[in-house]
Amino acid sequence: MLDTLKGPIQAVQDFYELTGRAIRNVFRKPHYVDDILLQMESIGVGSIPIVLLTGFFSGAVMAMQMGRGLQDYGQTGRTGQFVSIILVRELGPVLTGVMVAGRNSSGIASELGSMKVTEQIDAMRALGTDPIQKLVTPRMIATALMLPCLTIIDDFIGMIGGGIMAKVLFSVPTRQYWSTVWRALVWNDVAQGLTKPFVYSFAVSLIGCYYGLRASGGTQGVGRATTQAVVWASIAIFVLDFFMGRIFLGISQIGT
């Protein structure tokens, strides 16, 4: 029994150690600004197309389903309200997080995994560079800066998709749609919508880095690391979403 638990406990310990060192390096020199900018371009700008597509269609589908339900009560005019709350509070951060996890956790894990199995990580250490400072911290900072931005884009595009569907299927006037979208949102929603992707960004980047840096066994090992990174980053996002949702619900109840 103890032997069975030893592996996962060791993995959790290693992950927290990596997280601690990556965060500590934010405040220590040298700072690899070029690497941060490069990763922001790769993680942020590179993810825009998939965020646009998923954002638009998730908003459109939500408006379609919500509008159908609301039609029974003659409340299709409130479609925008539901779309905006669900998108900003939940679906935007989670969908963006999962899409970026799928694209970037896998990319990070395979890149670092390839470097690990070809001894480039060892070479880096031998040549006077801390691989966590050079490889992990820039990816963590870049994801933390870009994921909230991508979530804002996703939310906005989702609302546009919802607006189009509300207009086409339920003849909701555009002005009314955007008016309900705007009025439905309170500061707690915006705070929630931006805090969540910031927290998810650590799961996306650090889980990718963790599995990449512990890859072993050649190309097969890199493939395994990539798969594990995507799976665990996605699971972590849903688990974090649950707990953060609970925390924000508590905060909003205290407010009322």
Add this chain to the structure above:
Amino acid sequence: MAESTAPNIPDSAPKKADAKQDAPVSVLRFEGVTVSFDGDAPVLDKLSFNVHRGETRVILGAAGSGKTVLLKTAMGLIHPDSGRTFLFDEDVTDKAEVELFDIRCKIGMLFQESALFDSMTVAQNVAYPLLNQKAIQVQRDQMEPAVRNSLRFVELEQTMDKYPSELSGGMRRRVAIARAVVTNPPLLLYDSPTAGLDPITAHTIMALIVKERDANNTTGLVVTHRYQDGNLVANFRYNPNSGRLDPAGAEGTNTIFMVMKEGRLVFEGNQTDLEACKDSYVMKFVKRPELEAA
């Protein structure tokens, strides 16, 4: 390597010109070093040896005998479970990664698969230690000549703007040598420098290793499973006038052979002792004329 572009290495690095006149100084020392992974059988088992300045150690052994782990432990990339490791007479066993960086700048390492950074050009790869090793201070304007000199040393000056993926295996190995020697480190570790190469390229690589040793009086550890590599290192010297390798003659080359078996050192001595050794495992690594004839 051209002295004009030699980077500044910290004071504790031995002065190369005086290397031969000085009393034997320990460059690398293992005292009962044991390394194991995940509680399995030890990869290095109570290993002890002492490498003096100016020596070349040829480490022979079968695959999985712990040769690569030995080099990585020497470099501080792997921490031993027990025993002590000393670099330049300094105990580095319990040093943190950050503290090791200053010592590592005195060591050059050629990795088994070259380990060139594939997202960087050849020039960027060779310049990497100059840019990133804190203890080495190189002026910006000296960087390019230092890189060019190092690549000229391995006769690959024309590949500066190429990426490692555009080079052959032998060329990658030579670029990795250029990267290892660009800071003029006093200790060089070569991990299977000829593995997977054709005999001609393998000879070129070994000739470069001999050239580096004799041109700069460096201490070296050469891990290999080919006896002819050790034979070349032990019996030939680089002639700077002709640019070729000449027989070392009676003077010799201060080369010591080590044979590893399952993490243990089963032989340590000069080439004559190695060839006279009757141990069946050790004999497998020695090419003997009478055996070849038989």
